């Protein structure tokens with residue numbers, strides 16, 4: 043499989059946007075972005091035990107004068123909901139980059155509930171949502187979403203469609 | 219309940235914060251926010267009124283952004299139990315400038331004095347140590363006196379498990395408006411140009 047260009051393009055947008063803290067719970071779709079963040083000297087990459095930790099941490103980042111991004115998969119959005127009351131109530135900006143599961147060609151039925159509920163849940167707690175359906179739109183959407191978040195003091199989520207990251211297929215005997 | 223819980227809660231917090239200087243303080247919802255305000259308001263205090271479980275991680279984000287400043291988190295045992303995973307995250311990240319004070323009354327006092335796991339054998343200091351966070355248990359005045367300077371000078375991450383009687387904090391209500399609390403903290407820390 044050829045290596046897709048969008049994760050590196052996305053990472054360059056984070057650097058250009060002066061993002062200094064990257065918090066994550068791993069998802070296969072974020073693999074490259076996590077590796078780039080861990081290797082970048084000017085970025086604090088923080089592995090979390092649960093996604094809501096990242097929401098609280100990035101609120102702290104803003105209070106301390108830095109910009110931050112949370113990398114998560116759609117199921118992790120469910121873990122964030124009450125913690126999102128903090129940036130919502132305090133008008134603290136941050137960017138969430140959500141790799142979608144439970145839609146386009148999904149294999150695992152357990153991803154459907156939260157995948158189908160992701161956008162509605164985020165919007166229910168005041169998060170602004172931008173969806174990306176093609177690889178070419180990833181970098182421009184991240185750039186625009188960072189601007190939206192930090193110009194207006196809002197939490198913005200970029201949802202990366204399974205069309206972009208590719209549906210994960212499992213076959214018996216696969217190694218990962 | 220431990221018979222050794224004799225330290226006065228508000229007085230202990232007052233002692234720990236009396237020489238806070240320009241250190242940055244985050245207080246967790248309920249009792250800890252009451253205590254932080256009750257011992258003296260400060261623009262470099264960020265009071266949480268919700269986001270239960272989040273206080274320590276707000277502290278981590280500030281600590282990473284401001285590595286030359288001491289960051290103190292004042293939280294409750296109930297809140298720390300909800301955010302127990304964050305002790306692992308903090309223990310792995312090892313911010314040298316972060317200290318967490320857990321006001322441990324063995325209760326969810328704010329919601330009607332219900333017993334918490336901390337009153338039933340769960341040891342937050344041991345959890346912290348297992349996560350790579352230095353932890354000190356404070357139950358006596360002598361221990362409080364000893365920990366006070368270390369709160370500001372010991373290499374972090376540090377957790378102080380402050381055992382206090384199983385009662386509620388005395389209610390003191392600071393400002394609740396989120397954008398105000400956010401902006402006064404950022405103005406005091408970063409200067410007025412941070413809003414431009």
Ligand SMILES: Cc1ncc(C[n+]2csc(CCOP(=O)(O)OP(=O)(O)O)c2C)c(N)n1
Pocket residue numbers: 124246247248249250268269270293294295296297298321323325326327328329386387
């Ligand atoms: C997510 C969530 N669950 C429950 C509550 C209700 N609640 C508010 S304060 C609190 C207890 C906090 O206990 P602790 O941190 O030990 O502080 P104490 O009141 O004992 O000082 C609870 C359960 C809440 N605000 N948010």
Ligand SMILES: [Mg+2]
Pocket residue numbers: 294295296321322323324325326327334
């Ligand atoms: Mg308590």
